[in-house]
Amino acid sequence: SVQLEMKALWDEFNQLGTEMIVTKAGRRMFPTFQVKIFGMDPMADYMLLMDFVPVDDKRYRQGPFPPGRYAFHSSSWLVAGKADPATPGRVHYHPDSPAKGAQWMKQIVSFDKLKLTNNLLDDNGHIILNSMHRYQPRFHVVYVDPRKDSEKYAEENFKTFVFEETRFTAVTAYQNHRITQLKIASNPFAKGFRDCDPEDWPRNHRPGALPLMSAFARSRNPVSSPAHQ
Amino acid sequence: SVQLEMKALWDEFNQLGTEMIVTKAGRRMFPTFQVKIFGMDPMADYMLLMDFVPVDDKRYRQGPFPPGRYAFHSSSWLVAGKADPATPGRVHYHPDSPAKGAQWMKQIVSFDKLKLTNNLLDDNGHIILNSMHRYQPRFHVVYVDPRKDSEKYAEENFKTFVFEETRFTAVTAYQNHRITQLKIASNPFAKGFRDCDPEDWPRNHRPGALPLMSAFARSRNPVSSPAHQ
DNA sequence: TTCTTGTCACCTAGGTGTTAATAT
C-alpha cells in the first residue's frame, strides 16, 4: 500500500484547482509527489515510476473578468474545445530504480527530479504535457520478476496508485492568483516573493483557516475581491 | 580495466604532496576520485566501492621553518612517530550500486558524495581517517553473483584498482601553501579565493609549465621563497 | 486578447579556504 505525503498541502492546492508550470527546459512539480510505501518484499527488486494521463478530452482557457477588474488572470476555467493531439506518453522512472523493497520502504520516496515540459521535441527525458490541459499523475510499482519468462507475468507484476488530489492543470503561467500565493507561501524556493512574516509558514499554518490571506491581500497584482470562493 | 579521470591534475597534486582536509562534519575530496570503466558484462550487476588504507605506519608533523620565515606552514613533512590506532575501516559504496555494467560504463563514475572525517564516532557513514597520516585510496569492483552459493566465489568476484597518484595526507588544515594554491586554482568552489585572472584556469593551463606562479606569488600568506622546489 | 518565452532578482542548498579562538 502507498501513502501520499503532504496530503494536507495537496488538498489545499486541489481545492483551488492545482496548476503546474510547464517550460521548455522542464519545471519541477510543487508540491513534489512523495509517498511512503508499505508491504513490499524487503529482498525483492522493484522499479518505481510515474506517468500522467489526461483527466478529460478538453482544452481549457482562462475565464472572463468581472467588470472593472484589471487583473490579468481570473480563477475560473472555461472549456475552450477538444483536447490538442496527445503528447508522447512518457514515463519517469525514479532514479533509484531498481532497488530492494527494504530500500524503498525505509524512507519517503520523492519524485523531485521529475520535470514537466511543453516541448514536444524534448530530449532530456522530461514528461511532455499540453499546456491548458488537465492531468492525473499516476504512480506505478513494478516487481522485477527473477523468472526467465517474466514477460508472461507482466500483468500481475505491477500495481498502480492514483491520488485524485494530485490532479492539476498544466500552464505556462499561473492563471489563479490564489494558486500563485499558495505556491509562494509553501515553496521554500519562492521565499523571495513572500511579503508576510517569514515565520508564519509553515509553523503557524492551520490548513483550514483562511490560508495565507495576508499574503493574498498584499499581492503585487491585487484583485478587488476573490473571483470565486 | 579502469582509467583514472583527471590524471594530470592528480599528478600535479601528487608532485607537491597531496593533502585532503578532514572535518568533523565530513569533507569531500578534491580532486574527486573519478574513473572510466571498461570491459564489464553490460547485463551483469556490479557494486562499486572505495576504501582507504594507510600508506605506512607513521604519524607526520609539519617540518621546521627556515630562519626568518614567518609563514605558518612549511611544505616538508617529518615523521612524528608511530601511527595512531587505526580508525574504523569503513567502505564507501557508490550510491548508484548495484547497477548493470552497461550503466557503469556509459559515463564517468564519480565518487563526489564520498566524505572524509576525523570523527571516530561519526554516524553519517563517512570515511574515518587519522589526521597527519598518509592514505592510499582503493577502488573495488564487485560482481554480483546470481548463484545461490555466491559467498563461495567471493574471492574471484571482485577486482581492486590502486592509483598511486591519488595518495594523500589527511590534514585538518593545509600544511603546504602550494597545495592550497593549487586547490584554489583548480576547485570551482574555491573561486572566491583566486586573485589571478579567473580566465587563466583551466583554459590557459598547461600542466607542466610553472603552474599557478602568479597565484602563488600573490598569496595572502606570502613566503619569501619556496621552501623546496 | 490570450498564451508563451526568455531574462532576472531572489531564494535554497551546500562546497571552498580563511581566520580567530580553542585545545592539546
Add this chain to the structure above:
DNA sequence: ATATTAACACCTAGGTGACAAGAA
C-alpha cells in the same frame, strides 16, 4: 608550538515567480 574547531564570506548549482516582450 602545533593541531583542531567553528563561524564566516564567497563561491557553484539550480529552483522560484515576476515581468516585459513576443507569438498566435
